[in-house]
Amino acid sequence: MAASPSLNPPLLPGPLAAPVLGLGTWRMGEDRHTRAAELAALRLALDIGWRAFDTAEMYGEGGAESLLGEALAAALRGPLRRDELFVVSKVYPHHASAAGVAAACERSLKRLRLDCLDLYLLHWRGAVPLAATVEGFERLRTRGLIRHWGVSNFDVGGLQELAALPHGMQCAANQVWYSLTRRGVEFDLLPWQQARQMPLMAYSPIDQGALARHAGLKRLAAEAGATPAQLALARLMAEPGVMVIPKSSDPARLRENWAAAAITLDEPTRQRIDALFPPPRRKQPLAIG
């Protein structure tokens, strides 16, 4: 296993050009007692080098976006340029009508203190017809309020349906649960997306912390001179077109997860990970977090 000297994670190929490692923010901005510590963690993340951030109007009902907005605004008052950041947010399915998407996006931008989102996702599929959501997203793109749009929690069938709609192929990413214990996407969804240069954003890549406590992975990591979370992240990042978005508001774990992007797994380590967590041999239902 080798750690590359490069300080920044590589960028995804294709038009999105986002770093392959971003920071999740679910469960942040929910509690005023932890707000100061979470804000400090986000500011530290920016200092460490994290540049991509994943949030949603759902997280803390706007609380995570407000918190992130405060951290980003402070960083942007310094030398950081807006075009160095990659900010993702998501719209609730019940806000996903053409008009609803516009109103939700404007609220998100206000909380994030930004003029434009780099990527705006439909959080999961709801009752609103996809065509209306796509129309709303496309109007936002025309207005310059979002650079790209995409979806989340979509399997191949849903993406095919989307692709058949006018402008449906503008879908720039799909965010799904993808981790060492949830590798079903490697059977069909990931290849489908790879063939179309549509990045797959891996949410819950450490299984919400559980993989860091996995006995087998802990043993392997100790032998490889890494941590279990780093191996879990590095294995996913080794797949082309995958971006991982682990969440942490802990200073040491922010550094630990950041360092995972510099790890190149050698073949024996990769094989041992795959022996512990075998890749799928048949279609599996999409995991939903």
Ligand SMILES: NC(=O)c1ccc[n+]([C@@H]2O[C@H](COP(=O)([O-])OP(=O)(O)OC[C@H]3O[C@@H](n4cnc5c(N)ncnc54)[C@H](OP(=O)(O)O)[C@@H]3O)[C@@H](O)[C@H]2O)c1
């Ligand atoms: N689109 C969707 O439907 C959807 C669903 C779920 C998640 N997401 C997005 O994906 C992001 C990541 O997923 P997630 O938050 O569910 O799970 P995750 O990133 O797999 O795990 C986060 C949890 O693991 C802990 N953790 C982080 N790094 C660690 C490390 N190195 N060692 C040990 N524990 C560690 C964190 O605690 P500390 O903070 O204390 O470090 C936190 O409790 C979310 O934050 C959100 O942005 C999207």
